Amino acid sequence: MDYQMDAVFDEESKCWSVSISGEVDIFNSADMKKSLTALINEKNTDMVLDCKFLDYIDSTALGALVGVLKNVRSYGGSIHLRNVKPSLSKLFKITNLDKVFIMEGDVND
């Protein structure tokens, strides 16, 4: 099980548009954090994460996203999470992280 990431800089909205698919867990969450942080360090903007094809995240992945968010916020930006599946949205709610990230357009499983 692994994850894939596809990132492009949206010149129109001036933000990173990143699609994440697969599973992010304790084994690869540090790698995801490193990749997202590299993007933010390259261009200090908002980030939109499309989670339509993200099947699983665990607490270490949530922690990694919070770490990236701290970096984004240091530049005055924010992270938008789009199309988060209900089973994953539930994890954001349990940990109150749904109030920290900007959640947009949850999808049904």
Add this chain to the structure above:
Amino acid sequence: MTNLASEQECIQLSLPLNAAYVSAARLTASSVANRMGFGTDEIEDIKAAVSEACIFIIKKLPALQKSNFLIQFHMRKNVLSINIQTQGALANDSDEMSLVMIKALMDRLDIENDKDNTTISMAKSHKTELF
């Protein structure tokens, strides 16, 4: 063929204290819960809870990377009980994000500590069988 285990059955999994194998625990949890007839949402809850318990142990026991830990899935009618046992005493930090998540996802969570072992026990009932 019935979906629910008529008598108590048990599956045991012994995994290295290595993050690479948490997905194996998750897949087994998914398979067992599906076999018992849990719904899709409940299966996702059980998968996540098992994964978080593994994370809790792996993060707390970095010094014992060469040892294994044991996961037992006890299937009895409408209840799936899962015990995760490891050598070494772990601090029971109730604010730990993994434990917060397990408490929310499962019906029961207990952590037993002694000087030699730690056991994380959790259970979830098949909701459709309760009423």
